[in-house]
Amino acid sequence: xxxxxxxxxxxxxxxxxxxAGIYLSRARATTLILDSGVAGGQxxxxxxxxxxxxxxxxxxxxxxxxxxxxxxNFGCDIMSGISIVExxxxxxxxxxxxxxxxxxxxDTIILATGGRSRNLGVAGEDIxxxxxxxxxxxxxxxxxxxxxxxxxxxxxxxxxxxxSLTKYATKVTLIHMLDSFQGFQHEQDEALKNPKIExxxxxxxxxxxGKDGLESVNVENLVTHEQYELNLDGVFVFIGYEANxxxxxxxxxxxxxxxxxxxxxxxxxxxxxxxxxxxxxxxRYRQITLATADGTIxxxxxxxxxxxxxTNALQVV
Amino acid sequence: xxxxxxxxxxASAAELNETIKNHPNVMVCCGRMxxxxxxxxxxxEELQEEYTHIAFRDMAFDSPEAAAIRNLxxxxxxMGLPFTVYFKDGKVAAATSSIQSRDQITTILDREFGQSN
Numbered sequence: 222x223x224x225x226x227x228x229x230x231x232x233x234x235x236x237x238x239x240x241a242g243i244y245l246s247r248a249r250a251t252t253l254i255l256d257s258g259v260a261g262g263q264x265x266x267x268x269x270x271x272x273x274x275x276x277x278x279x280x281x282x283x284x285x286x287x288x289x290x291x292x293x294n295f296g297c298d299i300m301s302g303i304s305i306v307e308x309x310x311x312x313x314x315x316x317x318x319x320x321x322x323x324x325x326x327x328d329t330i331i332l333a334t335g336g337r338s339r340n341l342g343v344a345g346e347d348i349x350x351x352x353x354x355x356x357x358x359x360x361x362x363x364x365x366x367x368x369x370x371x372x373x374x375x376x377x378x379x380x381x382x383x384x385s386l387t388k389y390a391t392k393v394t395l396i397h398m399l400d401s402f403q404g405f406q407h408e409q410d411e412a413l414k415n416p417k418i419e420x421x422x423x424x425x426x427x428x429x430x431g432k433d434g435l436e437s438v439n440v441e442n443l444v445t446h447e448q449y450e451l452n453l454d455g456v457f458v459f460i461g462y463e464a465n466x467x468x469x470x471x472x473x474x475x476x477x478x479x480x481x482x483x484x485x486x487x488x489x490x491x492x493x494x495x496x497x498x499x500x501x502x503x504x505r506y507r508q509i510t511l512a513t514a515d516g517t518i519x520x521x522x523x524x525x526x527x528x529x530x531x532t533n534a535l536q537v538v
Numbered sequence: 539x540x541x542x543x544x545x546x547x548x549a550s551a552a553e554l555n556e557t558i559k560n561h562p563n564v565m566v567c568c569g570r571m572x573x574x575x576x577x578x579x580x581x582x583e584e585l586q587e588e589y590t591h592i593a594f595r596d597m598a599f600d601s602p603e604a605a606a607i608r609n610l611x612x613x614x615x616x617m618g619l620p621f622t623v624y625f626k627d628g629k630v631a632a633a634t635s636s637i638q639s640r641d642q643i644t645t646i647l648d649r650e651f652g653q654s655n
Binding site: 257258259260261265266267268280281282286301302350351352353354355356357359360361364365433434454455 | 542543544570571572573574575576577579580581583584614615616617618619634635636637639640644
């Protein structure tokens, strides 16, 4: 099958990828953005963004719609809902193939694949999603009014949401794998002093049970290895985020121990002509403003790389 | 009461009935503007260009009129937004609760309504 060539292919249509797309297409570089989901990335999930300069308050949905439109208006091609099955980033002409058979080549690649909420990966999790298992307290909390639930996790989000869910639930069991919480001290204090919250440290859920809806979970104490069943109506999972880099594992791109992409200050990966931007990168802070900054740096360096390629080509001719 | 999405909205139970009467294939996503719902609206927006034989609609979950979706027997055990219901020839063909991926949605669309042209 014939492939189409672009100056740059950006993988990921979150704020980092869309910003890179805006810069590159405005600089007249032919640019394609690919995304496995819909444009917007994690940004689309925010009810309200109040710290993005220029907007006192804007929804993630609206901001991502504007970024996508801006990139398209500059001539950027965007393909959503795609799945990449084959990559070659080490050759001078980079190439990738999608599950639908389409093949694309490019002078440069920008990896802006972002992150996703971590699932427990426990038996029954998919079956009871939306039937007792939730990943959003503000969305689904009121379904559990007068019911007993558990919250899984030990960071700030888990602690905050456990307290918030006591508005609805009669009892919240906070289950965490480690022997202490990782959230801020004030978040821990709020949870510990709440009479509706029961703490179970060194514990993990090993199975979800029920018929039409969730009815109980199996819990293992990781110190004593005691296994027991806990009857409840719902479980909220807040165990952090992970980088969307599964398709890069074992390939040429260097990842750290958390499978995040390792870049230098210019967003250059260890492979020439391949840049990375946004939440998939190894970094301390993950914010929309930082993702757009990463996307800008990656795009400007990709443009520089493309220009150098053109110059070299002219010299060869 | 309608949602600020780029989809066509259903504002009342009467409109819902009219839609499923006039279209053999209907997908209705009933939710709020929350993190579990918005990705589903996003997928629907993109799919409606491809799946032209299906009517894609949304409905505000908090509208009293949305009881027409909330109280469906198929949604009885649902405890996660959005409630997404697929109607084939006026009857419920499938229903899901909580966030769904593009692949999960297209699997249902292809199975219940046939693949896009």
